[in-house]
Amino acid sequence: TAAKAEEEEEEEEAADVGKGAEAEAGDLEQLSSSSTSTKSAKSGSEVSASASKDALQAMILSLPRYHCENPASCKSPTLSTDTLRKRLYRIGLNLFNINPDKGIQFLISRGFIPDTPIGVAHFLLQRKGLSRQMIGEFLGNSKKQFNRDVLDCVVDEMDFSSMELDEALRKFQAHIRVQGEAQKVERLIEAFSQRYCMCNPEVVQQFHNPDTIFILAFAIILLNTDMYSPNIKPDRKMMLEDFIRNLRGVDDGADIPRELVVGIYERIQQKELKSNEDHVTYVTKVEKSIVGMKTVLSVPHRRLVCCSRLFEVTDVNKLQKQAAHQREVFLFNDLLVILKLCPKKKSSSTYTFCKSVGLLGMQFHLFENEYYSHGITLVTPLSGSERKQVLHFCALGSDEMQKFVEDLKESIAEVTELEQIRIEWELEKQQGTKTLSFKPSGAQGDPQSKQGSPTAKREAALREKPAESTVEVLINASPARLTILPISRDTIKSYR
Structure with a gap:
């Protein structure tokens, strides 16, 4: 509710x-x-x-x-x-x-x-x-x-x-x-x-x-x-x-x-000065709950899409105890992270890292047999090799599997299209062609045309002073602590 x-x-x-x-x-x-x-x-x-x-x-x-x-x-x-x-x-x-x-x-x-x-x-x-x-x-x-x-x-x-x-x-x-x-x-x-x-x-x-x-x-x-x-x-x-x-x-x-x-x-x-939460905040919380993971998760472009409980299958032709292979699968917009729950007595962390695979180039298909009713096979290319990594999972029910597959399919499509855009921009750069420069209407031109802009209004409202009397800040990061020194613009230029 x-x-x-x-x-x-x-x-x-x-x-x-x-x-x-x-x-x-x-x-x-x-x-x-x-x-x-x-x-x-x-x-x-x-x-x-x-x-x-x-x-x-x-x-x-x-x-x-x-x-x-x-x-x-x-x-x-x-x-x-x-x-x-x-x-x-x-x-x-x-x-x-x-x-x-x-x-x-x-x-x-x-x-x-x-x-x-x-x-x-x-x-x-x-x-x-x-x-x-x-x-x-x-x-x-x-x-x-x-x-x-x-x-x-x-x-x-x-x-x-x-x-x-x-x-x-x-x-x-x-x-x-x-x-x-x-x-x-x-x-x-x-x-x-x-x-x-x-x-x-x-x-x-x-x-x-x-x-x-x-x-x-x-x-x-x-x-x-x-x-x-x-x-x-x-x-x-x-x-x-x-x-x-x-x-x-x-x-x-x-x-x-x-x-x-x-x-x-x-x-x-x-109370600390800090920014409100964003999508990176959730990724950071997940990252802090994992032990044994070397990859940095919390980067600005990474977004948590979903978390699903699946069971890893080592051999699709043999029945195995699901409890022994329970996995928490975190799907990000560019990465799949596979974890297992930590025993309460052995670790203060929530998850132990198992493996992570990128979504770019990933393929998957569903399977069903006498042992596993809701199976999914993931095939991902290994970095720097023509070999493929194959992972098998199964879900407890069709609803859970369908939802995970929908999110995975859309995330793969997203990262694939994003890579195509990146390649196009890189080719344009190499060929010396101009990419769409970010010059919205009015962004450049005669400064006089900017008289009604927020900048012009603000500058008119504030008292103007000679450049030589303007005070700026020099940050002196000494080993002891950060200090602030008032100096003129001319002095600052001499430090640059």
């Missing part, structure tokens, strides 16, 4: 989002599984003895369902066309999570999102299936005017009025993961700071220089990283007095009020 209520709520939210874009595709079909039915959920809880196993099963059952609602681009007279449309949308999401610029280019060219900065901004803020890390990568790209305009539209959608600076930054970072190259982080924090100043002019007036907001926001990011990074030993972490000392004189030579700095430090200490 709770899952159904959550699903209906997501449908209403997705429908509201889809009203603004006539050609925008809805969310994907749910990450589902033969194990997500009530019957299989009960079966899983009976077999799983430990609390951690139950918790992971509950997490899988709670995976958000991605729907293709009813925008114009998803309407189709036949099921096959609708299935193809959903697949193209998932491919677009995958491309974004691998290469954000190419992903946006693909989604625009297929009519899923408008080719306007505000249309892309709404897509990034409201749609599921996007890596928050890659959202930050796209928005932090200052080399492309369109990306900069999208970032302006994104921050303009956020209201930071009457919020403490760190709480506003928490709201901003909930949607966008702020990490990566220093220039991209700087661009994100700069856009956030400008928006914060627009929403809180009375706060800006408390400082000698509006750039102090930018410096303080950057300092908060560094403090959060220092405080919660597992790579920094407890005795090397930044203390309150260190944080206060690092910010001395940053406000045009004046100090920031101590009570303001102390409040920021204490709130960050109480």
